[in-house]
Amino acid sequence: xxxxxxxxxxxxxxxxxxxxxxxxxxxxxxxxxxxxxxxxxxxxxx
Numbered sequence: 001x002x003x004x005x006x007x008x009x010x011x012x013x014x015x016x017x018x019x020x021x022x023x024x025x026x027x028x029x030x031x032x033x034x035x036x037x038x039x040x041x042x043x044x045x046x
Contacts, residue, residue, distance in 0.1 A: 001016050001029060001030070001031055001032070002031075002032045002033075002034060003031070003032070003034070003042060004033075004034050004035075004036065005033055005034065005035050005036060006036070010014055013029075013031055013046070015031070016029050017029065017046070018019070018021065028045055028046050029045070030043065030045050030046075031044050031045075031046050
């Protein structure tokens with residue numbers, strides 16, 4: 001999933017994690033954080 005570096009987007013990752021738990025599957029989630037200028041700041045598998 002991709003989010004912007006602003007604080008309001010951080011809750012989206014938690015929603016994705018909760019959905020994975022409810023699905024009872026080990027679904028890989030790649031979290032990509034994009035800066036306000038469009039550059040990729042960080043990529044992690046969670």
